[in-house]
Amino acid sequence: MDILSGKKLLLGVCGSIAAYKVAQLARDLTLAGAQVDVVLTAAAERFVGAATFQALTGRAVLSDMWELPEDGVIGHVSLGAQADAIIVAPATAHTIARIAAGMADDLLTTTILAATGPVLIAPAMNPLMYANPATRANVATLRARGLTVLEPEEGRMAEHVSGKGRLPEPARLEGEIRALLGRHSGPLRGQRVVVTAGGTREPIDPVRFVGNRSSGQMGYALAARARDLGAGVTLVSGPTALPAPAAVNVVQVETALQMRDAVQTACEHANMLIMNAAVADFRPAAAAESKIKKRGDGGLILELVPNPDIVAGFAQRRDLFKVGFAAETDDLLANAQGKLERKGLDLIVANDAVASIGRPDIALYLVDHEGITPLPRQPKTEAAAALLDAIVARYTAWRANRTQA
Ligand code: CTP
Numbered sequence: 001m002d003i004l005s006g007k008k009l010l011l012g013v014c015g016s017i018a019a020y021k022v023a024q025l026a027r028d029l030t031l032a033g034a035q036v037d038v039v040l041t042a043a044a045e046r047f048v049g050a051a052t053f054q055a056l057t058g059r060a061v062l063s064d065m066w067e068l069p070e071d072g073v074i075g076h077v078s079l080g081a082q083a084d085a086i087i088v089a090p091a092t093a094h095t096i097a098r099i100a101a102g103m104a105d106d107l108l109t110t111t112i113l114a115a116t117g118p119v120l121i122a123p124a125m126n127p128l129m130y131a132n133p134a135t136r137a138n139v140a141t142l143r144a145r146g147l148t149v150l151e152p153e154e155g156r157m158a159e160h161v162s163g164k165g166r167l168p169e170p171a172r173l174e175g176e177i178r179a180l181l182g183r184h185s186g187p188l189r190g191q192r193v194v195v196t197a198g199g200t201r202e203p204i205d206p207v208r209f210v211g212n213r214s215s216g217q218m219g220y221a222l223a224a225r226a227r228d229l230g231a232g233v234t235l236v237s238g239p240t241a242l243p244a245p246a247a248v249n250v251v252q253v254e255t256a257l258q259m260r261d262a263v264q265t266a267c268e269h270a271n272m273l274i275m276n277a278a279v280a281d282f283r284p285a286a287a288a289e290s291k292i293k294k295r296g297d298g299g300l301i302l303e304l305v306p307n308p309d310i311v312a313g314f315a316q317r318r319d320l321f322k323v324g325f326a327a328e329t330d331d332l333l334a335n336a337q338g339k340l341e342r343k344g345l346d347l348i349v350a351n352d353a354v355a356s357i358g359r360p361d362i363a364l365y366l367v368d369h370e371g372i373t374p375l376p377r378q379p380k381t382e383a384a385a386a387l388l389d390a391i392v393a394r395y396t397a398w399r400a401n402r403t404q405a
Pocket of ligand 1: 256275276277278279280281307308309310311312323324325326327339343
């Protein structure tokens with residue numbers, strides 16, 4: 001299930017031109033199943049009207065501290081206490097200062113003062129205002145109190161100035177909210193997870209490579225789900241056409257050797273490695289320094305040498321839960337079991353390559369030392385989340401066993 005489903009989110013909107021981006025965010029969160037209550041500051045209403053948010057969230061928009069809600073109970077204290085998370089986006093320098101000072105002079109600040117759950121602040125302002133020591137000190141105060149304050153992005157602002165002060169795009173804000181909820185109460189909170197994704201490219205010469213068809217989709221979706229469940233996630237990715245998931249540390253690599261080095265560094269303090277990348281088994285013995293030219297009608301013989309097996313290199317790391325993948329065309333389960341043993345894995349996810357290519361759905365098998373568990377055949381778009389949940393269930397049992405031992 002989507003982590004946003006059924007969550008009560010309080011979205012505080014301040015008076016900044018970036019408020020228009022948050023209308024999209026309110027819609028996306030609502031479509032993902034969250035109940036979004038929007039609180040506008042007086043200045044926000046000059047930029048985006050309550051009717052916009054009301055239509056997008058299907059809920060009454062709140063702004064006046066003295067206005068009684070439908071149930072007749074003054075809501076400002078309970079609003080903050082009931083929310084699973086409070087998000088202030090865009091947060092102006094003025095409202096950040098008010099929160100830092102502990103003021104309760106409007107509905108938003110009063111709600112935050114009475115909040116019990118996690119709070120995410122997404123500042124957006126003129127770069128000079130953001131750089132001002134007063135704002136820096138207020139941001140530091142909020143962070144020291146445990147609030148999450150995002151760094152604004154660099155770029156061109158509405159007033160034709162450039163610098164650090166832009167509100168991140170709605171997709172990034174949504175990812176940060178998912179990460180916040182996960183860190184607060186997800187089953188992977190406090191855990192570090194490394195996911196690899198995509199295929200590696202092994203250079204033949206400066207313009208050509210040996211590669212494969214991996215899109216990276218499964219790995220990216222696994223990384224996003226691990227983030228949603230509260231893990232600190234590093235995604236080591238070969239080249240793909242996919243956008244980087246928000247609130248995930250993405251390390252881009254090209255070759256298998258680069259991927260090995262990046263995975264080794266990322267795994268130093270990790271608890272789990274999900275090795276989903278399609279690593280090229282071989283690479284050209286030497287990449288030519290200049291473009292290889294055609295010579296008459298003659299062919300070309302490429303000498304390939306084996307790449308190291310990345311995941312097998314962690315076989316001795318007993319403190320790391322290692323998950324591999326096996327897409328096979330023949331003897332699916334026997335091959336998967338062989339790889340589980342040979343590579344020293346805790347779990348391997350097997351699928352029949354022929355039966356899933358070009359189909360919208362996929363049947364996955366979880367193979368571990370206890371046996372084989374089929375997951376129900378399901379649409380590929382849903383398979384990654386279901387798979388990660390199944391991995392987390394195994395991981396939780398594995399951890400409990402280790403603590404007992
Ligand atoms: N893998 C790895 N390093 C490699 C090759 C594979 O870490 N050099 C990982 C994959 O990411 C996957 C698992 O090992 O999680 C199985 O990959 P697969 O390509 O199926 O296995 P191979 O050992 O390459 O076996 P074969 O090609 O003979 O099927």
